[in-house]
Amino acid sequence: MPPRIDLTGQRFGRLVVERFAYSKNAAFWHCKCDCGGENTVRAALLRNGKVASCGCGSIEAAIKNCHKSRKENKYIPVSLRSGLKNCYRNMIRRCTDPSDKRWECYGGRGISVCNEWIGLSGRHNFYKWALSAGYQKGLQIDRIDVNGNYTPRNCRFVDATTQANNTRRNRVITWQDRSMTVAEWARELGLTYAAIQHRLDRGWPMERIVFQPQRFY
Numbered sequence: 133m134p135p136r137i138d139l140t141g142q143r144f145g146r147l148v149v150e151r152f153a154y155s156k157n158a159a160f161w162h163c164k165c166d167c168g169g170e171n172t173v174r175a176a177l178l179r180n181g182k183v184a185s186c187g188c189g190s191i192e193a194a195i196k197n198c199h200k201s202r203k204e205n206k207y208i209p210v211s212l213r214s215g216l217k218n219c220y221r222n223m224i225r226r227c228t229d230p231s232d233k234r235w236e237c238y239g240g241r242g243i244s245v246c247n248e249w250i251g252l253s254g255r256h257n258f259y260k261w262a263l264s265a266g267y268q269k270g271l272q273i274d275r276i277d278v279n280g281n282y283t284p285r286n287c288r289f290v291d292a293t294t295q296a297n298n299t300r301r302n303r304v305i306t307w308q309d310r311s312m313t314v315a316e317w318a319r320e321l322g323l324t325y326a327a328i329q330h331r332l333d334r335g336w337p338m339e340r341i342v343f344q345p346q347r348f349y
Contacts, residue, residue: 139175145184145228145239147171166244167251181230184239208259211269219273220249220258223282243275246283265289307338 139149139161147163154160159175169186177183208216226234227245237243249258261284262273271289273282280286304311314332318325323346331341 137175139178143242144178145181145230146244147173147178147183147185149178167247184228184230208263212263212267215269216259216262216267219262219267220255223273224250227282243279244281246281248284249282262289305332305338307342 137159138152140151142149144163146166148166149161149163151162152159153162153172160172161175161178163171163173163178163186165171165186167186171183171186173183224245225232226238227243228239229235230239232239245254248254249261265284265288267289271291274288274290275282276286276288304313305317307317312320314328315325317323318328321328321342327346328341331344336344
């Protein structure tokens with residue numbers, strides 16, 4: 133008997149439901165994973181987020197991958213190991229774990245981690261790329277295209293200010309042939325972010341925004 137709720141085509145983490153498989157006290161669905169693997173999963177486990185991959189991208193696998201032998205990581209400076217480990221683990225979590233507080237902005241809207249950085253050798257590949265990309269303590273991984281996936285070509289390491297300027301919600305203002313975000317204009321003009329945003333919302337021209345003194349109370 134076919135299930136009452138059709139999950140065909142729906143995405144659950146890294147899994148996309150391809151077709152109904154069978155019913156045995158519950159509905160089971162055949163799914164295709166982003167890595168190319170396949171899995172047949174009980175509907176309830178998909179819907180509650182307990183199964184979000186074929187196994188390659190599970191949080192348990194990622195964490196276990198992060199704790200491999202120290203011998204393998206000797207090429208990584210000691211001062212960078214903790215930061216890289218947290219960077220990799222958090223990247224995997226926000227893209228594969230529906231219970232992560234950032235899931236909605238990442239995995240929940242289809243952002244995924246490339247196959248090269250997933251699985252048994254994924255952590256090792258990521259570390260090698262990170263060092264070649266200039267990772268230093270205090271830097272954060274940033275996607276150049278905020279709607280793109282985590283891949284070597286779409287990622288870089290930046291400081292917190294640069295990353296904050298590269299978000300979907302940022303507003304870029306062009307004036308006198310210069311284009312900057314509201315935060316960057318605020319620093320440039322010596323105004324608060326809230327003041328510039330308020331003036332823009334009121335429809336002020338850029339000239340008035342720039343030259344109108346801000347009142348501080």
